[in-house]
Amino acid sequence: MTVLKMAWRNLGRNRRRTALTAVTVMVVVLLLIFMQSYIHGILGQTFDLSARLLTGHLKIYATGYGGREALLPTDVGVPHSAAVARAVAAVPGVAAVGRRIRFFTMAQHDDRDEFPVLFGIEPGPERQILQLDRALARGRYFGDGRREAILGVGLAQKLGLIRSPADPFVPGSAKINLLAPRGIPMTFTVVGLARFGFAALDDRAMFVRFTDAQYAADLDPDDMATEVVVMLEDRDRSLPLLASVRAAAGRAAGAGAIEVVPWQAQGWLYNMAKTARAAFGVILFILFFIAASTVINTMMMAVLERTRELGMLLALGMKAREVVGLVLAEAVAIGAAGGVAGAALGIALGLVLERTGIPLGDSMKGLPIPVGDTIRIDFLWWYAPLGLGFGIAMTTLASLWPALKASRLAPTEALRTV
Amino acid sequence: MFLARLALRNVFRNRRRSVITLLAIGTGIFTLVLTMGLTNGYGRQAELNLIDLEYGHLEIFRAGYYEDKLAGLEDAIAAPAAVEAAARALPDVAAVAERLSVASLLHFQGDEMPALAVGIDPVADNQVFRLQPSIVAGRWFTDGAEGLIGDRMAKTLGIKPGDVLIWQARARGGPDAAPIQAVEVTVVGILSTGDPALDGTILFVPLAFARESLLAGPRATVLAVRLRDPDRLDGAAAALAAAIGPDYEVKTWRELGRDFLQLYQVKRAGNFIMVLVFLALVSVGIVNTMLMATYERQREIGMFLALGMARREVRRLFLLEGAFLGMWGAVAGVALSSPLVWLLQVYGLPIAWISGGKDVDIGFPIRGVMYGELSAGLVIEALALGVILATAASLWPAWRVSRLEPTAALRRV
Helix, strand or coil, rough: CHHHHHHEEEEHHHHHHHHHHHHHHHHHHHHHHHHHHHHHHHHHHHHHHHHHHHHHHEEECCHHHHHHHHCCCCCCCCCCCHHHHHHHCCCCCCEEEEEEEEEECEEEECCCCCCEEEEEEEECHHHHHHHCCHHHEEEEECEEEEEEEEHHHHHHHHHHCCCCCCCCCCCCCEEEEEEEECCCCEEEEEEEEEEEHHHHHHHHEEEEHHHHHHHHHCCCCCCCEEEEEEECHHHHHHHHHHHHHHHHHHHHHHCEEEEEEHHHHHHCCHHHHHHHHHHHEEEEHHHHHHHHHHHHHHHHHHHHHHHHHHHHHHHCCCCCCHHHHHHHHHHHHHHHHHHHHHHHHHHHHHHHHHHHHHCCCCCCCCCCCCCEECCCCCCCHHHHHHHHEEEEEEEHHHHHHHHHHHHCCHHHHHHHHC | CHHHHHHHHHHCHHHHHHHHHHHHHHCCCCHHHHHHHHHHHHHHHHHHHHHHHHHCEEEEEEEECCCCCCCCHCEEEHHHHHHHHHHHHHEEEEEEEEEEEEEEEEEECCCCEEEEEEEEEECCCCHHHCCHHHHEEECCCCCEEEEEHHHHHHHHCCCCCCCCCCCCECCCCHHHHHHHEEEEEEEEEEEEEHHHHHHHHHHEEEEHCCCHHHCCCCCEEEEEEEEECCHHHHHHHHHHHHHCCCEEEEEHHHHHHHHHHHHHHHHHHHHHHHHHHHHHHHHHHHHHHHHHHHHHHHHHHHEEEEEEEEHHHHHHHEEEEEEEHHHHHHHHHHHHHHHHHHHHHHHEEEEEHHHCCCCCCCCCCCCEEEECCCCCCHHHHHHHHHHHHHHHHHHCCCCCCCCCHHHHHHHCC
């Protein structure tokens, strides 16, 4: 107890130094909490968007489709897709299932033509998955009419439906001629324009009803879909649920007809995220190093400054162990004070930014993965104790050397120093 | 000089403390040089790709063509020869190449994929762009029904040099008069440029063949210009716009590559802020060290003041000590980091290594290998930042110590 009391008194002896060291620890803890929330936020948001728009949490497609997905072939498909979707939807842990058909097509309006990706989607289930109904910039969602289409804003501009993104647009005022793979020309009425803030969809996607796409690509005889997108209640359960979804889909489609791929195995996003987390580790290490050198410096000063005093304590019979404890207690107190302040600031910043988000404008729209126009940072409560723990541990570790040095003083020598 | 010697000696008086401070500054500067070296490197690489592979320095369109996001052949430049002549007459212009681009669909063995077909002059194009050196298989084309594609597209479609694909696009003349043209094109060469858009989505065909297939007459959708002096970009753009008149518009590669440049600026600013936060932490450490030193040496300073040293000089002494620490720390940081950046500049960092073996398209006109850039500017910036930060961090301790009362200071232990 005496040691703790002495440590506490020592803190007040050089207040400014104590404050500076505490501020260092505070900044480190704050930075740590913020960076974790930021990385967790941006990755989570990108994972969610990417799953909704592109990969699902699990994607079912016909055997052999996987290697050729870049070409969006329509010569293979998931057969009996309605039955597959029903069977998969019944698997516990599955939140939503949407059948999709995607293929490249030629779209024509007046004297302009483009080669967009045609998305055949089911209007009902996709309200939960693609959420196209919430991405509408103009017009309306699919209604009762036949052969309705919703175009990405950029595609509509390329096709001359609007001159600029701000132009008014009347639903049903434009027709698009489609030259589908089976060769039958089809005409669609454009009822809405969509903006996802993601160029791959905004500039290149045309959405129609699943059944229309099925007809256009001649996939209706076996009720085929080119892919069935499965959303889970928890994206981290994609691997445990893989087998049951595969079994359910296999029973409905015929064994061997389909394969199921988790979102982690589609594209490079997940690997990239792993690298980002590793980079975070490196940054953490550098932070540790820089902050620790400040703490070492301070504590070393504190020890050197008090050489005589420590020598006196040793001469009067204080044990080396107790001297180590004294110096460490001082350090832990500084670390705790700075850490608590940093954690408090980190919580405040986290809660504010979680609400407001960090606006990016449209600087991210050209990326091949959807990031969105605002980064919602994601603050988890345990980041605060983690940061605090890191701060205290760092301070303690950095003080070990000065503390050991202090305890090894020879009393007689120490007393002789000025 | 005397002050400098004194400051130097003082730095060595407490070697351990100085070493720890140096380590902190060095780590900060090391991080700065490494992070910014890599960031600047890929920025520069990407800019070169934009100029040499995608846009040239300037591009000329018919007025409205660019804002309308690529219209049909009707909106192309009808008489490019006259515009080209006007451009060539300008002293800034080194070369001009006509190009004819059209949205297309490619078919190969039952697969199809959309692509941009670009008609280029097999000879003139090389004076503006650097495509020919990027051929990795087969050969450059001359004329006729020959095509070049990027290695990414070749891999997607499974095409080798010598294979024949079908190029489908709409010819000029409105929906009724213009049939969809589908012509056979023999792929004679594969390009690997390091630009994902170019390697994955473009079919190059000879300009004359494109004009003939699309019934385009002498039309060109764009004239790409290479300048004699790349730094004269805006001046040259203005002069060119004035020379060719209001029927046409001139865009610089910076305007054309706006999306990427914006993304890059956000990324660069983010990296720089992160490094600055590191350096701010380092500064706190320096303030700490200097403050310690002032306490330790109160008697000594009191003695100086009593012996008649001006307060200004005492201040300067401490600032100099800070500057020395900053300089050596920065030198150490630069010395350790620049070989690494140099290695990154020479050998590069394979992107596949970052992404776990997959070919990544991160929205940058770069793929394959990312290179660092070790520039004199960066080294100077790092050294200056080290010295300035350390000196600035010494300001407060120096000011404090210069205000000591000699008599009071001398009395202290």
